[in-house]
Amino acid sequence: MSGTTENQPHSALHGLEYHAGVPVPHGKLALWLFLSTEIMFFTALIGAYIVLRFGSPAGTWPSPHEVHVSEWLGAVNTFVLLCSSVTIVFAFENARQNAPRNAKKWLWATIALGCLFLGIKAGEYKSKFEHGIYPRAPRSLLYDRADLVYLDGVKAETRRLMEQGGRAKNASREDSTTGAGQGRLGLIQSGLIQWTERTVGRSNDPLMRARSIEALAWQIYPDSFGEIESARIEKFIQGETDWNRQQLIQLEWQLAECQSGLKEIQEQLEEKLQVLKSIDAGSKDKMIKAARKRAQTELSMVKKNASTATLRSTELTVERDFLAGRIEAVAELTPEQSPHGINHRWGLKLPMVIPGGNTWANTYFLLTGLHGVHVVIGIIAFLFLVPMTLKEERSALVENVGLYWHFVDVVWIFLFPLLYLF
Amino acid sequence: METKTNHLEDGGKDPHHDSKDRKRFFVVIFLLLCALTLTSFWIANSHLMETRAVGWTAMMAVAVAKALLVILFFMHLWWERRWKYVLTLPALVLGLVLVLLLVPDVGLRTDTWSNTRRNAAPMSIDTSSSASSDPQINFP
Numbered sequence: 001m002s003g004t005t006e007n008q009p010h011s012a013l014h015g016l017e018y019h020a021g022v023p024v025p026h027g028k029l030a031l032w033l034f035l036s037t038e039i040m041f042f043t044a045l046i047g048a049y050i051v052l053r054f055g056s057p058a059g060t061w062p063s064p065h066e067v068h069v070s071e072w073l074g075a076v077n078t079f080v081l082l083c084s085s086v087t088i089v090f091a092f093e094n095a096r097q098n099a100p101r102n103a104k105k106w107l108w109a110t111i112a113l114g115c116l117f118l119g120i121k122a123g124e125y126k127s128k129f130e131h132g133i134y135p136r137a138p139r140s141l142l143y144d145r146a147d148l149v150y151l152d153g154v155k156a157e158t159r160r161l162m163e164q165g166g167r168a169k170n171a172s173r174e175d176s177t178t179g180a181g182q183g184r185l186g187l188i189q190s191g192l193i194q195w196t197e198r199t200v201g202r203s204n205d206p207l208m209r210a211r212s213i214e215a216l217a218w219q220i221y222p223d224s225f226g227e228i229e230s231a232r233i234e235k236f237i238q239g240e241t242d243w244n245r246q247q248l249i250q251l252e253w254q255l256a257e258c259q260s261g262l263k264e265i266q267e268q269l270e271e272k273l274q275v276l277k278s279i280d281a282g283s284k285d286k287m288i289k290a291a292r293k294r295a296q297t298e299l300s301m302v303k304k305n306a307s308t309a310t311l312r313s314t315e316l317t318v319e320r321d322f323l324a325g326r327i328e329a330v331a332e333l334t335p336e337q338s339p340h341g342i343n344h345r346w347g348l349k350l351p352m353v354i355p356g357g358n359t360w361a362n363t364y365f366l367l368t369g370l371h372g373v374h375v376v377i378g379i380i381a382f383l384f385l386v387p388m389t390l391k392e393e394r395s396a397l398v399e400n401v402g403l404y405w406h407f408v409d410v411v412w413i414f415l416f417p418l419l420y421l422f
Numbered sequence: 423m424e425t426k427t428n429h430l431e432d433g434g435k436d437p438h439h440d441s442k443d444r445k446r447f448f449v450v451i452f453l454l455l456c457a458l459t460l461t462s463f464w465i466a467n468s469h470l471m472e473t474r475a476v477g478w479t480a481m482m483a484v485a486v487a488k489a490l491l492v493i494l495f496f497m498h499l500w501w502e503r504r505w506k507y508v509l510t511l512p513a514l515v516l517g518l519v520l521v522l523l524l525v526p527d528v529g530l531r532t533d534t535w536s537n538t539r540r541n542a543a544p545m546s547i548d549t550s551s552s553a554s555s556d557p558q559i560n561f562p
Contacts, residue, residue: 023503032506036513043517051524071466078459085496086452090445097441399498406496413488416459417481421466 031400035407042411045370049363049418059226060144060355064420066224067360068127074420077120078412084113085409088382088402095395103390103398107382110405114379121372128364132349133357135365141349142357146210146217151196153351154216158189161348184333184346190322191329192216211236217353219333221341224354241330248323255316262309269306272299367415374408451495458488 024032053061064071091106128134132141141157143150162185199212211233218225218233225233276295280288333342343350354360381401388394462484471477494500499510 024505032509036509039510039513040517040520043514044520047517047521047524050521054525055530071463075459075463079456082452082455082459085455085492086448089448089496093441093445093448403497406492409496410489410492413492414485417462417466417485421462421481422478 025396027396027400028403031403035403038407042370042414045367046411046414046418049367052359052363053418053422056356056359062224062354062357062360066354067133067357067364068131069364069420070124070127071420073120073124074416077117078416080113080117080120081409081412084110084117085406087113088398088405091390092395092398092402095390095398096392098392100390100394104386107385107390107398111379111382111386114375114382114405118372118375118379121368121375124368128361131343132352133361135361136358140358140361141351142361143217143351143353144355144358146213146353148200148213150217150351150353151193151200151213154220155193155197157349157351158185158193161185161350162189184342184348187325187329188333188342188348188350191325192219192333195322195326195329215240219342220350221343221352221354223340224352224357237330237334241327244323244327248320248327251316251320251323255313255320258309258313258316262306262313265302265306265309268302269299272302364419367419371408371411371415374411378405378408448495451491455488455491458484458491 087106087109091103091110094100094103094106129139132139134140143153165185193216196212196216200209203209203212214229215233215237218230222230272295276292276299279292279295281292283289333345342348343352378401381404385394385398385401388397390398462481465471465477465480465484468477470480499506
């Protein structure tokens with residue numbers, strides 16, 4: 001049983017001992033120096049996070065559930081790291097007691113817990129990636145606000161997904177992305193995206209333009225909208241749908257009128273043709289010739305009317321189908337049927353509006369990633385200890401690696417509340 | 423806690439305990455850490471978060487307590503000599519100064535809003551006011 005200071009080589013010569021500036025073994029001194037730089041490193045990182053987090057205005061930092069952060073997984077990971085801290089303490093104690101086999105057992109336990117931590121972390125990363133949350137473009141599907149850039153992003157992504165679906169169909173194989181959502185892409189494109197584009201393009205009201213893109217973002221991913229905003233958008237969509245229904249009825253009337261008109265014109269056309277046929281084409285009688293000319297003029301006028309009416313009817317049909325598509329899209333894709341939005345319901349990955357989401361993703365991946373790198377280095381350091389016999393003379397080494405490991409634990413102690421609970 | 427007072431009586435030097443006592447002591451620290459983790463989890467889901475600043479402060483206080491437990495006992499700083507201050511305090515002070523300097527400059531930058539900034543802000547800043555004065559939209 002030896003104290004820390006007695007690990008020094010000349011500890012037997014009390015009184016005549018050479019005292020360096022700091023009365024600790026060199027290895028430990030070096031490690032503490034390193035750790036003091038690490039303190040500054042992580043304080044800077046965590047400080048940057050705190051400043052960004054608290055500097056963001058209210059409502060512009062995603063809450064954990066918006067970005068698929070599971071609080072209890074964070075708590076479990078905290079527990080795992082705490083356990084690993086205790087196991088490495090026991091490994092050190094056993095090495096100090098000259099019990100290398102027990103020390104080795106505790107060392108293995110520490111390595112296993114470190115790997116478990118990394119495994120849980122990898123699972124958490126995967127759940128982010130599955131929802132299109134990446135630290136940066138082009139993979140990241142996060143947009144900070146619902147504006148024209150966002151609308152463009154949704155449009156491009158939908159087109160990409162449709163092309164992908166087409167290719168998968170051609171290759172006639174099952175793809176994970178070609179699920180129920182693939183069938184909805186057409187409706188999403190016409191009923192949501194094209195509609196929004198047209199509204200934005202035609203309206204002179206800036207509020208109308210803003211609301212319609214907001215409504216699109218809300219339909220795709222409503223989780224990032226507050227209650228008040230959701231209610232506002234729901235009201236907007238309700239108003240729009242009511243108006244669309246009226247428009248649709250009017251359109252149907254107009255279309256019916258137009259088609260009956262078209263029928264009349266067709267009858268006229270046939271009548272004129274009959275008249276024209278009945279007139280002898282070969283006759284040289286002046287009267288007959290004049291009658292023939294008149295009939296031809298009338299026919300061409302009726303023909304002109306017919307083409308105008310056909311054009312009008314086509315226009316009305318297109319407009320009616322567009323409106324009907326919009327009403328269907330709202331009825332079928334609106335969050336009343338799917339409270340977590342289109343992405344969640346149809347398993348799609350369309351761009352989402354999460355205010356502050358990109359800053360969040362950057363800080364989250366940077367902090368947890370750098371911490372993860374430290375965990376990996378710690379595990380590698382432990383693996384170097386594995387082939388050694390962990391006797392008393394090795395205990396200083398175990399202690400040093402342990403110090404590093406505890407420091408990694410301390411960093412996580414701060415990251416857990418900051419990233420998961422705030 | 424008996425073991426802890428023993429350490430205190432040792433005047434900050436590494437005690438020559440029997441190892442069972444030491445191990446029991448570390449298990450007690452571990453249990454304390456687990457309890458504190460649960461505490462911060464509880465705070466996050468309690469009424470303290472109604473005033474967010476209170477909840478955040480409480481959670482940070484718990485985190486500092488946990489970090490102190492780990493640093494003092496698992497990393498043996500409690501039993502080290504005074505060199506520990508030379509290596510840890512300057513680093514800590516430098517780190518904190520960095521954060522404290524940034525807070526008024528960057529961290530509080532959104533406490534007051536100019537009109538230009540308000541107009542350029544993401545959509546959900548004035549949630550309360552915009553709901554009450556929601557203007558009527560005419561279709562089309």
